[in-house]
Amino acid sequence: MTPLPCWRMLKWVNIMTTSNLFTLPYAPGGWAGDAPSARDYGLPDARDLQGLPDDASARPRATEAAYAPRVLPLGQESRADIAPRGFAPLPPSSVKTAPPARVGQIPVERIRADFPILSEQVDGHPLVWLDNAATTQRPKQVIDRISHYYLHENSNVHRAAHTLAARSTDAYEAAREKVSRFIGARGPENIIFVRGTTEGLNLIAHSYVKPLLRPGDEIILTLLEHHANIVPWQLIAQETGATIRVAPVDEHGQLIVEEYIRLFNDKTRFVSATHVSNALGTVTPVQELVQIAHRFGVRIAIDGAQSISHIPTNVTALDADFFVFSGHKIFGPTGIGVVYGKQEVLEEARPYQGGGNMIADVTFELTRYQPSPNKFEAGRAI
Numbered sequence: 001m002t003p004l005p006c007w008r009m010l011k012w013v014n015i016m017t018t019s020n021l022f023t024l025p026y027a028p029g030g031w032a033g034d035a036p037s038a039r040d041y042g043l044p045d046a047r048d049l050q051g052l053p054d055d056a057s058a059r060p061r062a063t064e065a066a067y068a069p070r071v072l073p074l075g076q077e078s079r080a081d082i083a084p085r086g087f088a089p090l091p092p093s094s095v096k097t098a099p100p101a102r103v104g105q106i107p108v109e110r111i112r113a114d115f116p117i118l119s120e121q122v123d124g125h126p127l128v129w130l131d132n133a134a135t136t137q138r139p140k141q142v143i144d145r146i147s148h149y150y151l152h153e154n155s156n157v158h159r160a161a162h163t164l165a166a167r168s169t170d171a172y173e174a175a176r177e178k179v180s181r182f183i184g185a186r187g188p189e190n191i192i193f194v195r196g197t198t199e200g201l202n203l204i205a206h207s208y209v210k211p212l213l214r215p216g217d218e219i220i221l222t223l224l225e226h227h228a229n230i231v232p233w234q235l236i237a238q239e240t241g242a243t244i245r246v247a248p249v250d251e252h253g254q255l256i257v258e259e260y261i262r263l264f265n266d267k268t269r270f271v272s273a274t275h276v277s278n279a280l281g282t283v284t285p286v287q288e289l290v291q292i293a294h295r296f297g298v299r300i301a302i303d304g305a306q307s308i309s310h311i312p313t314n315v316t317a318l319d320a321d322f323f324v325f326s327g328h329k330i331f332g333p334t335g336i337g338v339v340y341g342k343q344e345v346l347e348e349a350r351p352y353q354g355g356g357n358m359i360a361d362v363t364f365e366l367t368r369y370q371p372s373p374n375k376f377e378a379g380r381a382i
Contacts, residue, residue: 005231046270047321070096114139131308135328145335157381158357158374159281176373183323184314185340192346192373193381196337197305198228200324201272203339203376204301205232208322208349215241217269220298222247222255224277224284229303233272242269257288264296272301275307283307290320299345305329317341343360346372 105371112118115137117309120127129137149171150322155164174186185191195199209219219233223246235245244269271293275286286302295298304313308325315323322345327336341349351358351369355378360368369375 003310004260005069011342015070015138045086056195064262104268115145116140123318132309132329136331137332138333139331142331142333159380163165179205179338183308183338183340184316186316186343189372190343190346192339192376193339194337194376195228196328197303197324197328198337200337200339201228201301201303202232203352204272204324204349205323206339206350207352207376208341208345209233210236210240211350212269213237213240213242217242218263218265219244220247220260220263220268220273220293221245222272222273222284223249224253224255224261224280225272225304226274226278226305228305229272229274246261247273249282249344253277254283255282255284256290257285260289261292264292264298266297269297270296272303273300274303274305275306275311281309286320287318290318294319321345339371343372346376349376351378352376357381 017376032317038116075195115129117137118127120128131169149168152162153167155162155168155170157165157169173188176193177189179185180188180191192203194203196258213236219237221230221233223243233244236242245263247263248256250256256320271289273284273286273289276283288304299321301324302318302320304323304325306329307313309330321342323340325338326332327338328334349372354367357380358370358375358378360370362368
């Protein structure tokens with residue numbers, strides 16, 4: 001995997017910390033005190049990160065040269081230049097080379113010091129972790145922030161007016177606000193917290209897409225999908241009589257956009273596609289995929305589980321109807337993920353699960369639901 005620039009790593013870790021609590025009208029006195037800031041954990045907080053460039057072209061030259069990222073912002077993706085097993089190598093003329101990395105400038109020991117697990121010994125040798133595509137290790141700052149929550153803030157989110165409830169609620173909603181800024185969403189109301197990408201895709205399938213489907217309707221996927229972006233669609237297709245159509249790849253493992261276009265017809269109801277393949281590393285032209293789907297009047301979800309840690313993402317510019325990713329692949333805790341949805345599709349979508357927190361009023365005859373995102377977050381939040 002391409003090394004993750006330190007500034008982007010810190011930007012995610014900052015999501016898991018809070019700078020200040022929001023004012024809560026239901027908290028005692030309307031205020032619950034100060035939460036620890038990101039700076040308390042040795043990290044930049046929101047004030048330090050203001051104005052931090054999200055566009056690769058705008059990064060400081062020193063950082064650009066040090067890490068030599070091999071990816072481009074949305075809409076400028078290049079194809080992988082390393083052929084996966086079983087696929088033919090790309091012709092030399094199609095390979096886009098990155099500037100040589102100045103390895104000596106990467107503060108390796110300082111970065112390693114942030115990850116306690118790297119002090120582990122395996123067969124008498126220091127642990128070397130190369131499985132970041134599956135899951136990342138957690139920096140001490142994230143571990144400390146989680147510990148702080150259980151030591152000082154633990155309470156049911158959105159459920160009470162006492163001090164700990166106010167603290168936990170503020171920390172939770174501050175994280176939502178930071179995620180919203182991190183991916184360029186219009187606001188925190190577009191951010192739904194789930195357990196991970198898998199649950200996020202299942203939520204989209206069952207809450208939004210399934211009610212649209214009739215026998216003979218079609219869902220478009222690509223041959224590059226993770227199982228989590230195949231099985232949910234198979235399940236709802238079996239339940240509704242819909243059909244799944246699959247866009248192929250060429251001998252280099254690249255999506256054939258022309259064949260993707262040919263799959264659209266008047267029966268197409270939804271598209272779900274990966275941004276980066278977990279198996280091949282293929283970077284798909286998601287901006288183009290979104291534009292094509294919208295040209296046919298079809299909504300589209302993008303699986304960003306593998307791209308979120310490598311490609312600067314602005315969901316507003318991308319214009320996808322849904323964007324999904326997991327925290328554990330970008331230095332966050334396990335058991336947390338994000339579904340971004342456009343406001344209009346979230347309003348149309350049905351609740352995914354029933355329970356507390358997502359309700360406005362309950363009687364045995366009728367239940368009224370909270371607006372998004374609460375509508376999709378039944379039960380205890382954390």
